[in-house]
Amino acid sequence: MATTAEPVSVNLSNDEIMRYSRHLIIPEVGIEGQRKLKAARVLMIGAGGLGAPVALYLAAAGVGTLGVVDYDTVDFTNLQRQVIHGTGDVGRLKLESARNTITEINPNVKVVGYAEKLTSENALQIFKDYDLVVDGTDNFPTRYLVNDACVLTGIPNVYASIFRFEGQASVLALPDGPCYRCWYPEPPPPGLVPSCAEGGVLGVLPGIMGTLQAMETIKLILGIGQPLKNRVMLFDALQMKFRELKLRKNPDCPVCGTHPTIKHLIDYQEFCGMRAVEEAQPVPEIAGMKQITALELKDEIDAGKPLVIVDVREPNEYQICRIPNSILIPLGELPKRAHELSPEQDIVVHCKMGGRSAQALDYLQKSGFKKVRNLEGGILAWSDEVDPSVPKY
Amino acid sequence: MAVKVYIPTPLRPYTDRKDAVEVSGSDVGEVLQQLVSSHPQLKSHLFTAEGKLRSFVNVYLNDEDIRYTGAEKTPVKPSDTLSIVPSIAGGSPASACCCSRC
Numbered sequence: 001m002a003t004t005a006e007p008v009s010v011n012l013s014n015d016e017i018m019r020y021s022r023h024l025i026i027p028e029v030g031i032e033g034q035r036k037l038k039a040a041r042v043l044m045i046g047a048g049g050l051g052a053p054v055a056l057y058l059a060a061a062g063v064g065t066l067g068v069v070d071y072d073t074v075d076f077t078n079l080q081r082q083v084i085h086g087t088g089d090v091g092r093l094k095l096e097s098a099r100n101t102i103t104e105i106n107p108n109v110k111v112v113g114y115a116e117k118l119t120s121e122n123a124l125q126i127f128k129d130y131d132l133v134v135d136g137t138d139n140f141p142t143r144y145l146v147n148d149a150c151v152l153t154g155i156p157n158v159y160a161s162i163f164r165f166e167g168q169a170s171v172l173a174l175p176d177g178p179c180y181r182c183w184y185p186e187p188p189p190p191g192l193v194p195s196c197a198e199g200g201v202l203g204v205l206p207g208i209m210g211t212l213q214a215m216e217t218i219k220l221i222l223g224i225g226q227p228l229k230n231r232v233m234l235f236d237a238l239q240m241k242f243r244e245l246k247l248r249k250n251p252d253c254p255v256c257g258t259h260p261t262i263k264h265l266i267d268y269q270e271f272c273g274m275r276a277v278e279e280a281q282p283v284p285e286i287a288g289m290k291q292i293t294a295l296e297l298k299d300e301i302d303a304g305k306p307l308v309i310v311d312v313r314e315p316n317e318y319q320i321c322r323i324p325n326s327i328l329i330p331l332g333e334l335p336k337r338a339h340e341l342s343p344e345q346d347i348v349v350h351c352k353m354g355g356r357s358a359q360a361l362d363y364l365q366k367s368g369f370k371k372v373r374n375l376e377g378g379i380l381a382w383s384d385e386v387d388p389s390v391p392k393y
Numbered sequence: 394m395a396v397k398v399y400i401p402t403p404l405r406p407y408t409d410r411k412d413a414v415e416v417s418g419s420d421v422g423e424v425l426q427q428l429v430s431s432h433p434q435l436k437s438h439l440f441t442a443e444g445k446l447r448s449f450v451n452v453y454l455n456d457e458d459i460r461y462t463g464a465e466k467t468p469v470k471p472s473d474t475l476s477i478v479p480s481i482a483g484g485s486p487a488s489a490c491c492c493s494r495c
Protein backbone atom coordinates (compact mmCIF):
# COMPACT_ATOMS: atom_id res chain seq x y z
CA MET A 1 0.00 0.00 0.00
CA ALA A 2 0.98 3.63 -0.28
CA THR A 3 2.98 4.10 2.89
CA THR A 4 5.28 6.86 3.97
CA ALA A 5 8.36 5.03 2.72
CA GLU A 6 7.29 4.75 -0.90
CA PRO A 7 8.06 7.52 -3.35
CA VAL A 8 4.93 8.89 -4.95
CA SER A 9 5.27 9.80 -8.56
CA VAL A 10 1.91 11.49 -9.13
CA ASN A 11 1.72 15.25 -9.32
CA LEU A 12 -0.96 17.74 -8.42
CA SER A 13 -2.30 20.30 -10.88
CA ASN A 14 -2.76 23.91 -9.81
CA ASP A 15 -6.50 23.26 -9.65
CA GLU A 16 -5.89 20.35 -7.33
CA ILE A 17 -3.57 22.42 -5.16
CA MET A 18 -6.38 24.95 -4.81
CA ARG A 19 -8.97 22.24 -4.13
CA TYR A 20 -6.90 20.55 -1.44
CA SER A 21 -5.44 23.69 0.11
CA ARG A 22 -6.95 22.94 3.55
CA HIS A 23 -5.11 19.62 3.49
CA LEU A 24 -1.90 21.05 2.12
CA ILE A 25 -1.52 23.53 4.95
CA ILE A 26 -1.67 20.73 7.56
CA PRO A 27 1.96 19.68 8.15
CA GLU A 28 0.91 16.01 8.58
CA VAL A 29 -0.58 16.00 5.08
CA GLY A 30 1.14 18.58 2.88
CA ILE A 31 1.90 18.09 -0.80
CA GLU A 32 3.49 14.74 -0.15
CA GLY A 33 0.45 13.44 1.72
CA GLN A 34 -1.92 14.74 -0.91
CA ARG A 35 0.11 12.95 -3.56
CA LYS A 36 -0.20 9.76 -1.54
CA LEU A 37 -3.95 10.21 -1.44
CA LYS A 38 -4.01 10.71 -5.19
CA ALA A 39 -1.90 7.61 -5.74
CA ALA A 40 -4.02 5.49 -3.38
CA ARG A 41 -6.40 2.84 -4.62
CA VAL A 42 -9.21 2.03 -2.20
CA LEU A 43 -11.75 -0.71 -2.77
CA MET A 44 -15.14 -0.26 -1.17
CA ILE A 45 -17.29 -3.32 -0.65
CA GLY A 46 -20.81 -1.93 -0.88
CA ALA A 47 -22.15 1.52 -1.74
CA GLY A 48 -24.84 1.42 0.93
CA GLY A 49 -25.21 2.93 4.39
CA LEU A 50 -21.53 2.71 5.33
CA GLY A 51 -20.16 2.97 1.80
CA ALA A 52 -22.02 6.23 1.11
CA PRO A 53 -20.15 8.46 3.60
CA VAL A 54 -16.90 6.60 2.94
CA ALA A 55 -17.16 7.33 -0.79
CA LEU A 56 -18.22 10.95 -0.28
CA TYR A 57 -15.32 11.76 2.03
CA LEU A 58 -12.65 9.76 0.23
CA ALA A 59 -13.68 11.41 -3.03
CA ALA A 60 -13.62 14.86 -1.48
CA ALA A 61 -10.26 14.12 0.13
CA GLY A 62 -8.76 13.29 -3.25
CA VAL A 63 -8.23 9.52 -3.08
CA GLY A 64 -7.19 8.83 -6.65
CA THR A 65 -8.91 5.52 -7.35
CA LEU A 66 -12.10 4.29 -5.72
CA GLY A 67 -13.24 0.78 -6.56
CA VAL A 68 -16.88 0.07 -5.75
CA VAL A 69 -18.32 -3.43 -5.59
CA ASP A 70 -22.11 -3.35 -5.59
CA TYR A 71 -24.62 -5.08 -7.84
CA ASP A 72 -27.68 -3.75 -6.06
CA THR A 73 -30.05 -1.05 -7.29
CA VAL A 74 -31.23 1.96 -5.30
CA ASP A 75 -34.67 1.61 -3.74
CA PHE A 76 -36.77 3.99 -1.68
CA THR A 77 -35.92 2.28 1.62
CA ASN A 78 -32.22 3.05 1.05
CA LEU A 79 -32.59 6.82 0.94
CA GLN A 80 -33.04 7.25 4.69
CA ARG A 81 -29.33 6.52 5.20
CA GLN A 82 -27.50 5.99 1.90
CA VAL A 83 -26.81 9.66 1.34
CA ILE A 84 -24.79 9.18 -1.82
CA HIS A 85 -28.04 8.34 -3.65
CA GLY A 86 -30.99 10.65 -4.26
CA THR A 87 -34.66 10.19 -5.03
CA GLY A 88 -34.00 10.42 -8.76
CA ASP A 89 -31.57 7.50 -8.48
CA VAL A 90 -34.21 4.99 -7.38
CA GLY A 91 -34.05 2.02 -9.75
CA ARG A 92 -30.50 2.76 -10.92
CA LEU A 93 -27.48 0.64 -10.07
CA LYS A 94 -26.03 1.95 -6.81
CA LEU A 95 -22.68 1.80 -8.48
CA GLU A 96 -23.72 4.20 -11.25
CA SER A 97 -25.50 6.50 -8.84
CA ALA A 98 -22.41 6.55 -6.60
CA ARG A 99 -20.18 7.17 -9.61
CA ASN A 100 -22.22 10.25 -10.56
CA THR A 101 -22.11 11.70 -7.06
CA ILE A 102 -18.39 11.03 -6.66
CA THR A 103 -17.61 12.63 -10.00
CA GLU A 104 -19.75 15.62 -9.11
CA ILE A 105 -17.81 16.04 -5.86
CA ASN A 106 -14.41 15.48 -7.40
CA PRO A 107 -13.85 14.74 -11.09
CA ASN A 108 -10.22 13.87 -10.37
CA VAL A 109 -11.28 10.59 -8.79
CA LYS A 110 -11.22 7.50 -10.97
CA VAL A 111 -14.17 5.25 -10.12
CA VAL A 112 -13.83 1.60 -10.99
CA GLY A 113 -17.13 -0.23 -10.77
CA TYR A 114 -17.85 -3.90 -10.21
CA ALA A 115 -21.56 -4.50 -10.71
CA GLU A 116 -21.27 -8.03 -9.44
CA LYS A 117 -21.56 -9.97 -6.24
CA LEU A 118 -18.25 -10.40 -4.46
CA THR A 119 -17.53 -14.13 -4.50
CA SER A 120 -14.75 -16.55 -3.65
CA GLU A 121 -14.14 -16.77 -7.40
CA ASN A 122 -13.66 -13.05 -8.15
CA ALA A 123 -12.47 -11.56 -4.84
CA LEU A 124 -8.73 -12.10 -5.13
CA GLN A 125 -8.71 -10.95 -8.73
CA ILE A 126 -10.50 -7.71 -7.76
CA PHE A 127 -8.50 -7.12 -4.56
CA LYS A 128 -5.09 -7.36 -6.23
CA ASP A 129 -5.45 -3.90 -7.80
CA TYR A 130 -6.00 -2.12 -4.46
CA ASP A 131 -4.04 -0.91 -1.46
CA LEU A 132 -6.89 -0.93 1.05
CA VAL A 133 -10.33 -2.42 1.43
CA VAL A 134 -13.22 -0.72 3.21
CA ASP A 135 -15.79 -3.26 4.36
CA GLY A 136 -19.30 -1.87 4.30
CA THR A 137 -21.11 -5.19 3.99
CA ASP A 138 -24.32 -5.98 5.81
CA ASN A 139 -24.13 -9.77 5.87
CA PHE A 140 -21.90 -12.40 7.40
CA PRO A 141 -20.91 -14.47 4.35
CA THR A 142 -19.50 -11.41 2.58
CA ARG A 143 -17.85 -10.17 5.76
CA TYR A 144 -15.92 -13.41 6.25
CA LEU A 145 -15.09 -13.49 2.56
CA VAL A 146 -13.72 -9.91 2.69
CA ASN A 147 -11.76 -10.75 5.83
CA ASP A 148 -10.17 -13.87 4.43
CA ALA A 149 -9.41 -12.26 1.08
CA CYS A 150 -7.73 -9.33 2.89
CA VAL A 151 -5.60 -11.68 4.99
CA LEU A 152 -4.65 -13.82 1.98
CA THR A 153 -3.68 -10.79 -0.11
CA GLY A 154 -2.14 -8.79 2.76
CA ILE A 155 -4.48 -5.86 2.20
CA PRO A 156 -5.71 -4.02 5.32
CA ASN A 157 -9.44 -4.12 5.99
CA VAL A 158 -11.07 -0.99 7.38
CA TYR A 159 -14.13 -2.52 8.99
CA ALA A 160 -17.37 -1.24 10.46
CA SER A 161 -20.72 -2.73 11.22
CA ILE A 162 -23.99 -1.30 12.47
CA PHE A 163 -27.21 -2.32 14.16
CA ARG A 164 -30.02 0.06 15.12
CA PHE A 165 -28.17 2.54 17.36
CA GLU A 166 -24.88 0.68 17.77
CA GLY A 167 -21.75 0.39 15.70
CA GLN A 168 -18.39 -1.38 15.74
CA ALA A 169 -15.26 -0.34 13.89
CA SER A 170 -11.69 -1.59 13.65
CA VAL A 171 -8.78 -1.80 11.26
CA LEU A 172 -8.16 -5.46 10.58
CA ALA A 173 -5.62 -7.58 8.72
CA LEU A 174 -2.75 -5.14 9.22
CA PRO A 175 0.68 -6.77 9.45
CA ASP A 176 0.84 -8.47 12.90
CA GLY A 177 -2.68 -7.28 13.63
CA PRO A 178 -5.80 -9.33 14.24
CA CYS A 179 -8.43 -10.18 11.66
CA TYR A 180 -12.20 -10.51 11.99
CA ARG A 181 -11.89 -14.24 12.65
CA CYS A 182 -9.54 -13.55 15.59
CA TRP A 183 -12.42 -11.64 17.08
CA TYR A 184 -15.35 -13.75 15.93
CA PRO A 185 -14.15 -17.20 14.93
CA GLU A 186 -17.60 -18.15 13.67
CA PRO A 187 -20.70 -16.38 12.43
CA PRO A 188 -24.00 -16.70 14.25
CA PRO A 189 -26.28 -19.38 12.85
CA PRO A 190 -28.96 -17.79 10.65
CA GLY A 191 -31.71 -18.50 13.20
CA LEU A 192 -30.05 -16.31 15.83
CA VAL A 193 -29.48 -13.31 13.57
CA PRO A 194 -32.11 -10.68 14.30
CA SER A 195 -35.12 -10.99 12.06
CA CYS A 196 -36.64 -8.04 10.27
CA ALA A 197 -38.88 -7.57 13.31
CA GLU A 198 -35.76 -6.66 15.24
CA GLY A 199 -33.71 -5.05 12.48
CA GLY A 200 -33.47 -1.51 11.26
CA VAL A 201 -30.90 1.19 11.70
CA LEU A 202 -31.07 4.88 12.49
CA GLY A 203 -29.91 6.62 9.32
CA VAL A 204 -27.21 8.77 10.93
CA LEU A 205 -25.49 5.77 12.50
CA PRO A 206 -23.83 4.49 9.30
CA GLY A 207 -22.86 8.12 8.68
CA ILE A 208 -20.91 8.16 11.94
CA MET A 209 -19.36 4.72 11.51
CA GLY A 210 -18.63 5.29 7.81
CA THR A 211 -16.83 8.55 8.51
CA LEU A 212 -14.73 6.71 11.10
CA GLN A 213 -13.80 4.28 8.33
CA ALA A 214 -12.97 7.16 5.98
CA MET A 215 -10.76 8.73 8.65
CA GLU A 216 -8.90 5.47 9.31
CA THR A 217 -8.48 4.92 5.57
CA ILE A 218 -6.93 8.35 5.10
CA LYS A 219 -4.63 7.89 8.13
CA LEU A 220 -3.41 4.58 6.72
CA ILE A 221 -2.75 6.13 3.32
CA LEU A 222 -0.88 9.04 4.85
CA GLY A 223 0.89 6.86 7.40
CA ILE A 224 0.01 9.20 10.25
CA GLY A 225 -1.34 8.70 13.76
CA GLN A 226 -2.33 5.45 15.43
CA PRO A 227 -4.57 3.19 13.40
CA LEU A 228 -7.52 1.50 15.08
CA LYS A 229 -5.41 -1.65 15.29
CA ASN A 230 -5.55 -4.25 18.08
CA ARG A 231 -8.69 -2.55 19.35
CA VAL A 232 -12.27 -2.13 18.38
CA MET A 233 -14.37 0.98 18.82
CA LEU A 234 -17.94 0.45 19.96
CA PHE A 235 -20.36 3.30 19.54
CA ASP A 236 -23.71 3.59 21.29
CA ALA A 237 -25.68 6.48 19.83
CA LEU A 238 -28.40 6.46 22.49
CA GLN A 239 -25.89 6.83 25.31
CA MET A 240 -23.60 8.87 23.00
CA LYS A 241 -20.67 6.80 24.18
CA PHE A 242 -17.62 5.44 22.46
CA ARG A 243 -15.99 2.49 24.19
CA GLU A 244 -12.72 0.91 23.20
CA LEU A 245 -12.11 -2.80 23.66
CA LYS A 246 -8.89 -4.72 23.16
CA LEU A 247 -8.67 -6.92 20.13
CA ARG A 248 -5.91 -9.49 20.04
CA LYS A 249 -4.42 -11.49 17.26
CA ASN A 250 -5.32 -15.10 17.92
CA PRO A 251 -2.29 -17.34 17.31
CA ASP A 252 -4.74 -20.18 16.58
CA CYS A 253 -6.75 -18.15 14.06
CA PRO A 254 -7.55 -20.46 11.12
CA VAL A 255 -6.71 -17.77 8.55
CA CYS A 256 -4.10 -15.41 10.09
CA GLY A 257 -2.69 -17.55 12.93
CA THR A 258 0.67 -19.25 13.10
CA HIS A 259 -0.63 -22.47 11.49
CA PRO A 260 -3.43 -21.37 9.20
CA THR A 261 -5.83 -24.02 7.94
CA ILE A 262 -7.63 -21.70 5.53
CA LYS A 263 -5.26 -20.98 2.66
CA HIS A 264 -7.85 -20.44 -0.06
CA LEU A 265 -11.22 -18.75 -0.11
CA ILE A 266 -13.98 -21.14 0.91
CA ASP A 267 -17.74 -21.42 0.43
CA TYR A 268 -18.94 -18.61 2.71
CA GLN A 269 -22.64 -19.29 2.26
CA GLU A 270 -22.06 -22.74 3.61
CA PHE A 271 -19.70 -21.50 6.34
CA CYS A 272 -22.43 -19.16 7.53
CA GLY A 273 -25.08 -21.88 7.41
CA MET A 274 -26.98 -20.08 4.68
CA ARG A 275 -27.26 -22.95 2.20
CA ALA A 276 -29.89 -24.78 4.19
CA VAL A 277 -31.85 -21.56 4.65
CA GLU A 278 -31.71 -20.62 0.98
CA GLU A 279 -32.84 -24.05 -0.09
CA ALA A 280 -35.61 -24.16 2.46
CA GLN A 281 -39.18 -23.49 1.49
CA PRO A 282 -40.08 -19.79 1.44
CA VAL A 283 -42.34 -20.45 4.41
CA PRO A 284 -41.33 -22.97 7.06
CA GLU A 285 -42.85 -26.41 6.65
CA ILE A 286 -45.40 -26.67 9.37
CA ALA A 287 -47.52 -29.79 9.54
CA GLY A 288 -51.07 -29.09 8.54
CA MET A 289 -50.54 -25.37 7.96
CA LYS A 290 -53.51 -23.87 6.17
CA GLN A 291 -52.93 -20.76 4.11
CA ILE A 292 -55.32 -18.10 2.97
CA THR A 293 -54.61 -15.56 0.25
CA ALA A 294 -55.27 -11.86 0.71
CA LEU A 295 -58.12 -11.97 -1.84
CA GLU A 296 -59.74 -14.97 -0.14
CA LEU A 297 -59.52 -13.18 3.19
CA LYS A 298 -61.14 -10.09 1.68
CA ASP A 299 -63.97 -12.23 0.28
CA GLU A 300 -64.58 -13.88 3.64
CA ILE A 301 -64.62 -10.52 5.41
CA ASP A 302 -67.03 -9.11 2.82
CA ALA A 303 -69.26 -12.17 3.15
CA GLY A 304 -69.53 -11.43 6.87
CA LYS A 305 -67.83 -14.63 7.98
CA PRO A 306 -66.89 -14.38 11.68
CA LEU A 307 -63.10 -14.21 11.73
CA VAL A 308 -60.48 -13.18 14.24
CA ILE A 309 -57.53 -11.59 12.46
CA VAL A 310 -54.44 -11.71 14.65
CA ASP A 311 -51.53 -9.48 13.70
CA VAL A 312 -48.34 -10.91 15.24
CA ARG A 313 -46.01 -8.06 14.27
CA GLU A 314 -44.49 -5.56 16.70
CA PRO A 315 -46.46 -2.52 17.95
CA ASN A 316 -44.33 -0.10 15.89
CA GLU A 317 -45.17 -2.07 12.75
CA TYR A 318 -48.88 -2.03 13.68
CA GLN A 319 -48.61 1.76 13.86
CA ILE A 320 -47.46 1.85 10.23
CA CYS A 321 -50.32 -0.14 8.78
CA ARG A 322 -52.89 -2.72 9.74
CA ILE A 323 -55.72 -4.81 8.36
CA PRO A 324 -59.07 -3.44 9.58
CA ASN A 325 -60.39 -5.03 12.77
CA SER A 326 -57.22 -7.04 13.36
CA ILE A 327 -55.96 -7.47 16.89
CA LEU A 328 -52.30 -7.09 17.75
CA ILE A 329 -50.54 -9.87 19.64
CA PRO A 330 -46.80 -9.70 18.91
CA LEU A 331 -45.29 -13.14 18.33
CA GLY A 332 -43.21 -12.88 21.50
CA GLU A 333 -46.31 -12.24 23.62
CA LEU A 334 -48.40 -15.02 22.12
CA PRO A 335 -47.66 -17.66 24.79
CA LYS A 336 -48.95 -15.45 27.59
CA ARG A 337 -51.81 -13.94 25.58
CA ALA A 338 -53.16 -16.98 23.70
CA HIS A 339 -55.92 -17.17 26.30
CA GLU A 340 -57.42 -14.05 24.71
CA LEU A 341 -58.31 -16.28 21.76
CA SER A 342 -60.67 -19.19 21.74
CA PRO A 343 -59.87 -22.55 20.10
CA GLU A 344 -63.35 -22.55 18.54
CA GLN A 345 -62.76 -19.28 16.67
CA ASP A 346 -61.83 -19.04 13.03
CA ILE A 347 -58.44 -17.36 13.28
CA VAL A 348 -56.28 -15.83 10.56
CA VAL A 349 -52.74 -14.92 11.64
CA HIS A 350 -50.59 -12.51 9.69
CA CYS A 351 -47.34 -10.58 9.89
CA LYS A 352 -45.37 -8.56 7.35
CA MET A 353 -44.56 -11.36 4.89
CA GLY A 354 -45.78 -14.60 6.42
CA GLY A 355 -42.78 -15.95 8.34
CA ARG A 356 -43.53 -14.89 11.88
CA SER A 357 -47.21 -15.70 11.44
CA ALA A 358 -46.27 -19.24 10.37
CA GLN A 359 -44.50 -19.60 13.72
CA ALA A 360 -47.57 -18.19 15.47
CA LEU A 361 -49.79 -20.68 13.65
CA ASP A 362 -47.50 -23.52 14.67
CA TYR A 363 -47.68 -22.41 18.31
CA LEU A 364 -51.47 -22.03 18.25
CA GLN A 365 -52.00 -25.41 16.59
CA LYS A 366 -49.84 -27.10 19.18
CA SER A 367 -51.86 -25.32 21.86
CA GLY A 368 -55.08 -26.88 20.58
CA PHE A 369 -56.35 -24.21 18.20
CA LYS A 370 -57.84 -26.11 15.28
CA LYS A 371 -59.07 -23.41 12.92
CA VAL A 372 -56.01 -21.25 12.27
CA ARG A 373 -54.94 -20.07 8.85
CA ASN A 374 -51.89 -18.08 7.80
CA LEU A 375 -52.23 -15.06 5.51
CA GLU A 376 -49.95 -15.85 2.59
CA GLY A 377 -47.49 -13.03 1.94
CA GLY A 378 -48.62 -11.10 5.03
CA ILE A 379 -49.75 -7.51 5.00
CA LEU A 380 -47.56 -6.80 1.98
CA ALA A 381 -49.77 -9.16 -0.06
CA TRP A 382 -52.84 -7.44 1.40
CA SER A 383 -51.45 -4.11 0.18
CA ASP A 384 -50.65 -5.55 -3.26
CA GLU A 385 -53.85 -7.48 -3.85
CA VAL A 386 -56.59 -5.88 -1.77
CA ASP A 387 -55.87 -2.38 -0.55
CA PRO A 388 -53.06 -0.40 -2.19
CA SER A 389 -53.67 2.42 0.28
CA VAL A 390 -51.99 0.25 2.95
CA PRO A 391 -48.38 1.50 3.00
CA LYS A 392 -45.53 -0.96 2.47
CA TYR A 393 -42.36 -0.78 4.53
CA MET B 394 -21.14 -8.67 44.84
CA ALA B 395 -22.78 -7.08 41.83
CA VAL B 396 -21.20 -6.07 38.55
CA LYS B 397 -22.77 -4.14 35.74
CA VAL B 398 -23.46 -6.16 32.60
CA TYR B 399 -23.94 -4.26 29.33
CA ILE B 400 -26.60 -5.79 27.13
CA PRO B 401 -26.24 -5.12 23.38
CA THR B 402 -29.25 -3.97 21.36
CA PRO B 403 -29.99 -7.34 19.72
CA LEU B 404 -30.34 -9.00 23.13
CA ARG B 405 -32.37 -6.30 24.85
CA PRO B 406 -35.71 -7.90 23.94
CA TYR B 407 -34.71 -10.58 26.48
CA THR B 408 -33.84 -8.16 29.31
CA ASP B 409 -37.04 -6.10 29.27
CA ARG B 410 -35.25 -3.65 26.93
CA LYS B 411 -32.69 -2.77 29.59
CA ASP B 412 -29.25 -1.80 28.26
CA ALA B 413 -27.49 -2.77 31.48
CA VAL B 414 -28.32 -5.02 34.39
CA GLU B 415 -26.69 -5.52 37.77
CA VAL B 416 -25.76 -9.13 38.39
CA SER B 417 -23.89 -10.75 41.25
CA GLY B 418 -21.16 -13.37 41.12
CA SER B 419 -17.52 -13.85 42.02
CA ASP B 420 -16.30 -14.75 38.55
CA VAL B 421 -17.44 -14.21 34.97
CA GLY B 422 -19.05 -17.66 34.78
CA GLU B 423 -21.16 -17.03 37.88
CA VAL B 424 -22.21 -13.62 36.63
CA LEU B 425 -23.32 -15.07 33.30
CA GLN B 426 -25.19 -17.92 34.99
CA GLN B 427 -26.93 -15.46 37.28
CA LEU B 428 -27.77 -13.32 34.26
CA VAL B 429 -29.43 -16.15 32.33
CA SER B 430 -31.26 -17.41 35.39
CA SER B 431 -32.87 -14.00 35.88
CA HIS B 432 -33.40 -13.60 32.10
CA PRO B 433 -33.96 -17.17 30.87
CA GLN B 434 -34.62 -16.16 27.24
CA LEU B 435 -31.00 -14.99 26.98
CA LYS B 436 -29.67 -18.47 27.59
CA SER B 437 -29.90 -19.89 24.09
CA HIS B 438 -28.40 -16.70 22.68
CA LEU B 439 -25.33 -16.86 24.93
CA PHE B 440 -24.77 -20.57 25.43
CA THR B 441 -24.81 -23.68 23.27
CA ALA B 442 -26.94 -26.67 24.27
CA GLU B 443 -23.79 -28.04 25.93
CA GLY B 444 -23.53 -24.92 28.07
CA LYS B 445 -20.51 -23.41 26.28
CA LEU B 446 -20.36 -19.72 25.45
CA ARG B 447 -21.21 -19.26 21.79
CA SER B 448 -18.28 -18.37 19.54
CA PHE B 449 -20.01 -15.36 17.99
CA VAL B 450 -20.68 -13.81 21.39
CA ASN B 451 -17.65 -12.10 22.86
CA VAL B 452 -17.57 -11.27 26.53
CA TYR B 453 -15.39 -8.48 27.79
CA LEU B 454 -14.46 -7.77 31.39
CA ASN B 455 -13.85 -4.03 31.25
CA ASP B 456 -11.83 -3.72 28.02
CA GLU B 457 -10.38 -7.24 27.99
CA ASP B 458 -11.68 -10.20 26.05
CA ILE B 459 -12.22 -12.94 28.67
CA ARG B 460 -10.72 -15.50 26.27
CA TYR B 461 -7.37 -13.97 27.24
CA THR B 462 -7.95 -13.55 30.99
CA GLY B 463 -9.07 -17.02 32.11
CA ALA B 464 -12.43 -17.24 30.36
CA GLU B 465 -15.35 -17.87 32.68
CA LYS B 466 -13.03 -18.39 35.66
CA THR B 467 -11.92 -14.75 35.48
CA PRO B 468 -12.65 -13.17 38.88
CA VAL B 469 -14.78 -10.04 39.02
CA LYS B 470 -14.79 -7.03 41.36
CA PRO B 471 -17.79 -4.81 42.17
CA SER B 472 -16.45 -1.92 40.09
CA ASP B 473 -16.09 -4.11 36.98
CA THR B 474 -18.28 -3.98 33.93
CA LEU B 475 -18.99 -6.98 31.79
CA SER B 476 -19.91 -6.38 28.15
CA ILE B 477 -21.61 -8.84 25.85
CA VAL B 478 -20.51 -8.01 22.32
CA PRO B 479 -22.15 -10.13 19.63
CA SER B 480 -21.25 -9.90 15.97
CA ILE B 481 -23.67 -7.59 14.21
CA ALA B 482 -24.69 -7.05 10.61
CA GLY B 483 -27.32 -4.42 10.14
CA GLY B 484 -28.52 -1.81 7.75
CA SER B 485 -30.37 -4.07 5.41
CA PRO B 486 -32.54 -6.31 7.55
CA ALA B 487 -33.70 -8.46 4.67
CA SER B 488 -30.25 -9.77 3.93
CA ALA B 489 -29.33 -10.03 7.58
CA CYS B 490 -32.59 -11.69 8.39
CA CYS B 491 -32.80 -15.16 9.80
CA CYS B 492 -35.32 -16.30 7.26
CA SER B 493 -35.68 -13.75 4.44
CA ARG B 494 -39.40 -14.37 4.60
CA CYS B 495 -40.69 -12.23 7.43
